[in-house]
Amino acid sequence: MTTSGTGLFYDGLTSDRHEVAVEVDGDTLRVNAPDGATLAQWRFADIEPLATPTGVLRVGLARDRAAARLEIRDQALATAVLARAKPADRTGLTDRRTRVRVVVLSFAAIASLVGGAIWGVPLLADRIAPQLPIAMEMRLGAAIDMQIRQMLDTSSAGKPFECGNGDDAHALAARAAFAKLVGTLEQSAGLPLALRALVVRRSEVNAITLPGGRIYVFEGLIAKANSVDELAGVLGHEIGHVAHRDGTKAVLESAGLSLLFGMLLGDFTGGGAVVIAARTVLSNAYTRTAETAADEFGAQLMYKVGGDPHALGAILVRVSGTKGVAPHFLLDHPEAQERADLMNRIPQPSPLTALLTPPEWQAIKTICSGG
Amino acid sequence: MTFAEHTDAAAYEAPPGIPAPSPSPVRLCFVGDRRAYWRLMVRGALLQAITLGIYRFWLFTDMRRFLWASTEVEGDTLEYTGTAVELLLGFLMAIGILIPIYALFFLASLEFGLISRLSGVVAFVVLAWFGQYAAYRARRYRLTRTVFRGLRFHQTGSPVRYALRAMLWWIAIGLTLGLAYPWMVANLERYKMRNTFYGDLGGRFTGAGWRLFARGLLIWLLVLGPIAAGIVAVAQVLDWPVIGRALSNPSSPAAWIAVAGSEQNKVAFGLLAGAFSWAVIIGIILYPAYQAIVMRWWLGGLWLGKAAAASDLRMRRYYGAYLRYLFYVLLFSIAFAIVIGGAIGLGVVALRGQIDFSVRSIVRDGAVAAAVIVAYVIYILGVSTIYQVVVKMRLWQVALESMQITNLAALDHVRATAATSSAVGEGLADALGTGGI
Numbered sequence: 024m025t026t027s028g029t030g031l032f033y034d035g036l037t038s039d040r041h042e043v044a045v046e047v048d049g050d051t052l053r054v055n056a057p058d059g060a061t062l063a064q065w066r067f068a069d070i071e072p073l074a075t076p077t078g079v080l081r082v083g084l085a086r087d088r089a090a091a092r093l094e095i096r097d098q099a100l101a102t103a104v105l106a107r108a109k110p111a112d113r114t115g116l117t118d119r120r121t122r123v124r125v126v127v128l129s130f131a132a133i134a135s136l137v138g139g140a141i142w143g144v145p146l147l148a149d150r151i152a153p154q155l156p157i158a159m160e161m162r163l164g165a166a167i168d169m170q171i172r173q174m175l176d177t178s179s180a181g182k183p184f185e186c187g188n189g190d191d192a193h194a195l196a197a198r199a200a201f202a203k204l205v206g207t208l209e210q211s212a213g214l215p216l217a218l219r220a221l222v223v224r225r226s227e228v229n230a231i232t233l234p235g236g237r238i239y240v241f242e243g244l245i246a247k248a249n250s251v252d253e254l255a256g257v258l259g260h261e262i263g264h265v266a267h268r269d270g271t272k273a274v275l276e277s278a279g280l281s282l283l284f285g286m287l288l289g290d291f292t293g294g295g296a297v298v299i300a301a302r303t304v305l306s307n308a309y310t311r312t313a314e315t316a317a318d319e320f321g322a323q324l325m326y327k328v329g330g331d332p333h334a335l336g337a338i339l340v341r342v343s344g345t346k347g348v349a350p351h352f353l354l355d356h357p358e359a360q361e362r363a364d365l366m367n368r369i370p371q372p373s374p375l376t377a378l379l380t381p382p383e384w385q386a387i388k389t390i391c392s393g394g
Numbered sequence: 395m396t397f398a399e400h401t402d403a404a405a406y407e408a409p410p411g412i413p414a415p416s417p418s419p420v421r422l423c424f425v426g427d428r429r430a431y432w433r434l435m436v437r438g439a440l441l442q443a444i445t446l447g448i449y450r451f452w453l454f455t456d457m458r459r460f461l462w463a464s465t466e467v468e469g470d471t472l473e474y475t476g477t478a479v480e481l482l483l484g485f486l487m488a489i490g491i492l493i494p495i496y497a498l499f500f501l502a503s504l505e506f507g508l509i510s511r512l513s514g515v516v517a518f519v520v521l522a523w524f525g526q527y528a529a530y531r532a533r534r535y536r537l538t539r540t541v542f543r544g545l546r547f548h549q550t551g552s553p554v555r556y557a558l559r560a561m562l563w564w565i566a567i568g569l570t571l572g573l574a575y576p577w578m579v580a581n582l583e584r585y586k587m588r589n590t591f592y593g594d595l596g597g598r599f600t601g602a603g604w605r606l607f608a609r610g611l612l613i614w615l616l617v618l619g620p621i622a623a624g625i626v627a628v629a630q631v632l633d634w635p636v637i638g639r640a641l642s643n644p645s646s647p648a649a650w651i652a653v654a655g656s657e658q659n660k661v662a663f664g665l666l667a668g669a670f671s672w673a674v675i676i677g678i679i680l681y682p683a684y685q686a687i688v689m690r691w692w693l694g695g696l697w698l699g700k701a702a703a704a705s706d707l708r709m710r711r712y713y714g715a716y717l718r719y720l721f722y723v724l725l726f727s728i729a730f731a732i733v734i735g736g737a738i739g740l741g742v743v744a745l746r747g748q749i750d751f752s753v754r755s756i757v758r759d760g761a762v763a764a765a766v767i768v769a770y771v772i773y774i775l776g777v778s779t780i781y782q783v784v785v786k787m788r789l790w791q792v793a794l795e796s797m798q799i800t801n802l803a804a805l806d807h808v809r810a811t812a813a814t815s816s817a818v819g820e821g822l823a824d825a826l827g828t829g830g831i
Contacts, residue, residue: 033543033544033545034544035544035545035810036544036809036810037544037545037593037807037808037809037810038542038543038544038545038592038593038805038806038807038808038809039806039807040543040806073473073475075463075471075473079471081473089544089810090475090541090544090545090546090810091544092473092541092543092544121452122441122452125441125445125448125449125452125478126441126444126445126449129444129445129446129448129449130445132448133445133446133448166503278497278500282489282493286489286492287489288446288447288448289446289447290447290450291442291443291446291447291450291775292774292775292778293443293770293771293772293773293774293775293778294446294447294771296767296770296771296774297446297767297771300763300767
C-alpha cells in the first residue's frame with residue numbers, strides 16, 4: 024500500500040527549503056522533487072521522529088551527521104509515517120522505557136557506590152595508608168596541627184597553649200614525668216615514627232591524635248584522671264591511632280567520600296542534605312571501627328607494660344556520665360560501656376607495675392597550674 | 395551527489411503553512427506548551443531525587459530539546475540533537491580529568507613554605523580558568539547539537555585562549571569595582587560570535603561596551619555607590635586615635651574594647667553596615683532590571699552573516715516573571731507546611747501511647763532523620779522547579795519574543811560544514827558548576 028503527500032525537505036547540505044512529494048512504500052520512505060527526481064530514500068528502520076512542536080512531524084535519519092530533515096504537515100501522511108517508524112515522544116520527552124532503564128541503572132549505580140563507600144573506601148584506606156611514606160604523614164600532621172592550634176588555642180588567657188613549658192623546677196619535673204610515661208608506652212608500642220605528646224590548656228575531658236604522631240592530652244582529662252593507669256590507658260589508645268595511622272586513613276577516607284558523595288552522587292538542587300547525611304553516617308562508621316581498634320591496641324599495650332588494661336574503660340564510663348541520647352549511627356565513638364566491656368576481656372597482669380611514682384603522678388596532675 | 399544541483403528552492407512557491415520570506419523584520423515566536431514543560435520539570439525533579447542526581451543528564455537533554463523545539467524562526471523550529479548518554483560520558487571523563495588535579499593540589503598543600511601557602515590561590519585560579527575553558531567547550535557542544543533547517547551550528551576558536559582572556563577580564567573587573575564589566579561582556583561575546591557559524595555562515599557581535607555601560611551605570615551607582623560613599627564617610631567618622639592605640643598594642647583586649655566602645659566608631663560601623671545592607675537589598679531589587687538591560691543589549695548586537703537581531707525587551711516582563719515566582723513559592727510553601735503539619739499531627743494521633751518517647755530508639759531516630767531529609771529535598775527541589783519554569787523558561791520566552799531579525803533571507807542558502815564535538819566540556823562545566831542551559 025502506498026500513501027503519499029507533500030512535505031518540506033532539507034537535504035542537510037544547504038539550508039534551502041525543498042517542497043517535495045513524499046511516498047510511503049512498504050518499508051521505505053521516498054522523497055521526490057516535483058520534477059520526479061528522488062532526493063532521498065530512507066528505510067523506516069533507520070528513521071527517527073524528532074522533537075517538534077505539535078502539528079508538524081519532523082523525521083531524520085538516526086545518527087546522520089549531515090542532519091537531513093523531512094517535515095510533514097499533512098496529518099494522514101504523518102500518521103502513516105508514524106505507524107511505521109520507531110515510536111518516540113514528539114514533544115521531546117525521554118520515552119518511558121528509557122526513563123525506567125535510567126532509574127534502574129541509577130539504582131544499581133547508587134547501590135554499588137554506597138557499597139563502595141561502606142566497604143571499599145575503608146579497605147582502600149587501610150591498604151594505602153601504611154604504604155605512604157612517613158615524611159608525607161609528618162607534613163600532613165604539620166598542616167593539620169596549624170589549623171587545630173588555631174581552633175583550640177582560644178581560652179588560655181595569656182598563658183601558653185602548652186602546659187609545663189616553663190623553666191622552673193616544677194615544670195621540669197612535670198615534663199619529665201609525662202615524658203617518662205609516654206616513653207614507657209612508646210617503647211613497647213614499636214611505632215614507625217617518634218611520638219610528640221603534649222598536655223594543652225583545654226578544659227574538655229579529651230585527648231586527640233594528629234597524623235605524624237602528635238598527641239594532645241587536654242588539661243580537663245588530666246584533672247579527671249584518678250590514677251596513672253587511667254591517663255596511661257588514654258595515651259595507649261591514642262598511640263593505637265598513631266600505630267594504625269588513623270589520621271592518614273581519615274584523610275583518605277574523607278577524599279573517597281567526597282568523590283562518591285558530592286561528585287558522583289548528590290549533585291542536584293537540595294542534594295546537599297543527602298550528601299551531608301550520607302557522609303556523617305559513613306564517616307561515623309569509619310571512626311567507630313578505628314576507635315574500637317585503638318581501644319584494643321591500647322589495652323594490649325597496657326598489658327605489655329604491666330599497667331591496668333581496664334583503666335581506660337573505667338575513666339570512659341565515669342566521664343561519659345548518663346547514657347548518651349544520640350542514636351548509634353550519629354555517634355563517632357562507640358558507647359563508653361560497650362568499649363569498657365570489650366577492654367575488660369583482656370586480663371589484668373599480676374602483679375600490676377606502677378608506671379610512675381606518686382610524686383611523678385602528682386607533678387603531672389599539676390602540670391598546667393604553672394606557667 | 396549534491397541535491398542542490400538539480401533543485402532550486404526559489405523555483406517553488408512557498409508551501410502552505412510557511413510564510414513567504416519577507417524583507418521586513420521577522421519576529422521570533424515561542425511555541426512551547428507551558429503545561430508540557432511543567433510536567434517535564436516535575437517528573438525530572440522527582441527522578442533526580444530518587445536517582446540522587448544521576449537523572450540530571452536526561453532532564454537537561456529533555457529541557458533543551460523542549461526549549462530548542464519551542465523556538466520558531468519564520469515557521470522553522472530549532473532542534474536539539476544532543477543525547478543524555480553523551481552528557482553522562484562527558485561528565486565521567488571530566489571527573490577523570492579533575493581527580494588527578496584535586497589530588498595534586500592536595501599534595502601541594504602538604505608541602506611546607508611558599509608552595510603550601512600558594513596552593514590555595516593557585517587552585518582557585520586554575521579551577522576558575524578550567525571553569526571558563528569548560529564553559530567555552532560546552533557552548534561548542536550545544537552549538538554543534540543545534541540543527542536549523544537541516545544544518546548544524548558550530549564553533550571554532552580556542553577554549554584555552556578564551557579562558558585566558560576571560561580570566562584577565564575578571565582581574566580588570568576586580569580592579570575597577572565592576573565598572574569594566576560591560577567591556578568584558580562585549581569583548582568575550584565578540585570572541586564567541588566571531589567563532590560561531592551556522593553552516594558556513596559566520597556570526598559576529600557588534601554590541602558596544604560603552605552602550606551597556608551607559609545603560610547600566612545607574613544600577614551600578616545605586617548598588618555600589620553607597621558602599622563607596624559609606625567607606626569615605628566611615629573614614630571621616632572613625633575614632634582614629636583609639637584605633638591607633640589598639641593597632642600599636644594588638645594583644646591588649648582593653649584597647650579593642652575601647653575601639654568597640656567609642657561612640658564615633660559605633661556610628662561608623664553602623665554606617666558601613668547600612669551601606670552594605672542597602673547594596674544587598676537594592677541589588678536584589680534591581681537584579682531583574684540588570685538582567686533585562688544586558689539581555690536586550692546582547693540580543694541587539696547579534697549577527698549571522700547579513701542577518702541582524704534587534705530586541706524591544708521590556709523590563710517589566712522580567713519583573714513579572716520574578717513576582718509570579720515569589721507568589722508561587724509562597725503558595726507552595728503554604729501547601730508544603732499544611733501537608734507536613736498534617737502528617738505530623740496524624741502521626742502523633744496514630745502513634746499516641748504506642749511509642750515511649752523517653753526511651754531512645756535507633757529505628758525511630760533514624761526514621762525521623764530520614765523524614766526530615768526527604769522533606770527538605772522535596773521542598774528545595776519544588777522551589778527550584780518553580781524557578782526553572784516560572785523564571786528560567788519565562789525569561790527565555792520573553793527574550794525570544796522580543797527578538798526581531800532583519801534580512802533573515804541571509805540564512806536561506808547556507809552550506810553545511812560542521813562536524814560534531816565531544817561533551818567533555820559539558821561534563822567539566824557540570825562538575826565545576828559553571829554549566830547552563
